[in-house]
Amino acid sequence: MSELLALHDLGKDYDTDAGPVSVLKHLTLGINEGEFVAIMGPSGSGKSTLMNILGCLDVPTSGSYVLDGRDVGVLGDVDLARVRSEVIGFVFQGFNLLPRATLVANVALPLVYQRIGRGIRNARAATMLERVGLKDWLNSLPPRISGGQQQRVAIARALVTEPRLILADEPTGNLDTRTGREIMQLFQRINHDSGMTMVVVTHDHNVASFASRLVYLLDGRIHYDGPVDDFREEGLA
Amino acid sequence: MILSLLGEALAAMAANRLRTFLTALGILIGVAAVVLMVAIGQGTQKQVGDSIASMGSNLLIVRSGAPNKGGVHGGSGNMPTLTVMDAQAIGQLARAALVAPTVMGSVQLVYGPNNWNTTATGTSADYLNIRSWQLAAGRGFTESEAMSGVRVALIGQEVANQLFGDDNPLGKSIRVQRTPFTVIGLLDAKGQSMGGQNQDDMIIVPLATAQRQLFGSQFQGTVSMVMIQARSPEDMSPLEKSIRELLRQRHHLGVRADDDFRITNMTEVSETASQVTGMLSILLGAIASISLFVGGIGIMNIMMVSVTERTREIGIRMAIGASRRDILLQFLLESVIITMAGGIAGIAVGIGLALGVTRVFDVWTAVTAMPVLLAFGVSVAVGIFFGLYPARKASLMRPIDALRYQG
Structure with missing residues (x-):
């Protein structure tokens, strides 16, 4: 399998009032196409920062990040926006749907920024909503449906551009255990069926167990990188 | 996009x-x-x-009385210095097309049981042409009528309404200051003047008739105002100058003396x-x-x-x-x-x-x-x-x- 993304000796510093703080230190990591990776770590370990860099919402201070053959670290705002639009699909903890737009409009939104016409946009959005089991709710508004359903809409929105990489940041954080499990099963199924690469950030072992590979961060460094099952046997958590 | x-x-x-x-x-x-x-x-x-345009085009107005310079002066026409002879002399100037010497005054009109107080303008036959004022009915008076003192009158729309209502005023006899006049013409509606007066509330009578029978002035043959139409817009300024020279000469004004008349160039006023x-x-x-x-x-x-x-x-x-x-x-x-x-x-x-x-x-x-x-x-x-x-x-x-x- 080919490598979809590669971090090499990557570092990220933030300027704070108490002086510069290194959040990520000399990170080297490669993820292949079709992998399902969970990123774990305690608070302050740098997993959110890593997520933002992987998602091209932030750029590294040092080192390189190559995504889909492009060195993302040197791209400007316009090119970063294009990479986010074409290569990445986001799923957030808080769903982040537009509350006043219908489900179809929400799911079709990423296509607006790919300059795709309204007819095609809505057709593709409807197909995607059907795939996540919401075909009876196309014209509902997000506040009228449950949290689990909202997260399905967010997943449909992430998938509608047919991205190379799905990034999920605590996707089950706002859901109860049972609904969370259903969402993770949906991720698993998509990964299994279409071979789409998944990276899920979580602090929950049960959530991480749906992935095949685990990266555990501690204090800005990779502490563990290997199969999920082996990690639990080591008993580090 | x-x-x-x-x-x-x-x-x-x-x-x-x-x-x-x-x-x-x-x-x-x-x-x-x-x-x-x-x-x-x-x-x-x-x-x-x-x-302003309704006053007439290429219009110069000459009034009696010195121009207002320093101090207070009487209103226009208070000291009548302009005469019909002056107006006739102005009419001889090459650049003057039409001349209308004018006297004005308030008159009481009576027709049957109806009373109406209005303004009478005594003027020459050219007055209507200068003001490009049409008649709605009847006829105007001729130059010889204007100078002979016949008792005919043209009445404005407002006057016609007040005295005659819906009746046809033509040929009827009305009393102006107790003197009987025959109505020979009805003026077109003209609306408000620049000063806000209703121009339809007036009658026009021959100049000689007004002077002798309505206003009986102590200064015989004087007029309060002379309206002059220049032949073309370009003639306005030269004509104003010629009129000033002519009148100063006719009024025997020395080099140092002030004008005893005022000339208003309506084109300048309009600008x-x-x-x-x-x-x-x-x-x-x-x-x-x-x-x-x-x-x-x-x-x-x-x-x-x-x-x-x-x-x-x-x-x-x-x-x-x-x-x-x-x-x-x-x-x-x-x-x-x-x-x-x-x-x-x-x-x-x-x-x-x-x-x-x-x-x-x-x-x-x-x-x-x-x-x-x-x-x-x-x-x-x-x-x-x-x-x-x-x-x-x-x-x-x-x-x-x-x-x-x-x-």
Whole structure:
């Protein structure tokens, strides 16, 4: 399998009032196409920062990040926006749907920024909503449906551009255990069926167990990188 | 590409209908005020221009009495120095086309049981030509009638209404200061003069008749005013000069003596008036522009609040692929659409108000294309100008900060 993304000796510093703080230190990591990776770590370990860099919402201070053959670290705002639009699909903890737009409009939104016409946009959005089991709710508004359903809409929105990489940041954080499990099963199924690469950030072992590979961060460094099952046997958590 | 962002802008506006409406209202009021005020200004300009034009074209008016220099002088015609002979001499000048010596006074009219107090103008036959005044019915008097003292009268529309109602006044005998006159003509309606008098409330009688039988002046043969029409606009200034020289000579005025008459060049009056009313238009427009400006600040205010309120939405849009330019364009489109809609509605309201003002308050208004297009253009410019800063602020947000924002 080919490598979809590669971090090499990557570092990220933030300027704070108490002086510069290194959040990520000399990170080297490669993820292949079709992998399902969970990123774990305690608070302050740098997993959110890593997520933002992987998602091209932030750029590294040092080192390189190559995504889909492009060195993302040197791209400007316009090119970063294009990479986010074409290569990445986001799923957030808080769903982040537009509350006043219908489900179809929400799911079709990423296509607006790919300059795709309204007819095609809505057709593709409807197909995607059907795939996540919401075909009876196309014209509902997000506040009228449950949290689990909202997260399905967010997943449909992430998938509608047919991205190379799905990034999920605590996707089950706002859901109860049972609904969370259903969402993770949906991720698993998509990964299994279409071979789409998944990276899920979580602090929950049960959530991480749906992935095949685990990266555990501690204090800005990779502490563990290997199969999920082996990690639990080591008993580090 | 603009098209799909337009959809997003419209959707965002539709989601906040009341706010969108209130913002547009600010622009609407501003544009309507500009359109209305400029319409009133231009209407006044046209009204003044028309009433000056209704005096007659290429018109010079000579009045008795010294020009007002320092000190207080009597009103026009108080010391009658102009005579019919003066008027005839002026008529001999090459550049003078028509001359009408005129006397005026208040008279009491009686017809049957009806009484009416009005102004009588005694003048020559050319008077109607100078003022380009047509007759609605009947005939005018001839030059020989004007000089012979026959008792005939032309009456204005208002006088006809007051004395005769719906009856035909032609050929009827009316009493003017107890002297019987025969009505031979009915004047066309002329409306208000520049001084605000109703020009339809008067009668015109032959000059000699007025002098001898109505006003019986102690100065025989004097007139209060002479109206002169020049042959062409170019003749106005030279003619004014020749008249001054002629009258000074005829009145035996020494080199040091002041004029004992005043000459008014109506073309100059008209130019001055149109300058003044033009300034009025600009002033009214400028005052109204302030409200348009305030409306623009309203837009900026609302858009600033909107950007803060929608920080998270901006973050979401950026995360799923919107570039800074997309965000900038969307917010800019929103403010431009709001101001454009407000502008169009404002033009409609402004024109409606202008028509209403004309109907209710009898103020002349004139709506021309230029100020309407200008107001519309300015409203769009206001949208861009005041929308740009908030839109830029939105587009410069860092997506991670925007996403983390807790509204």
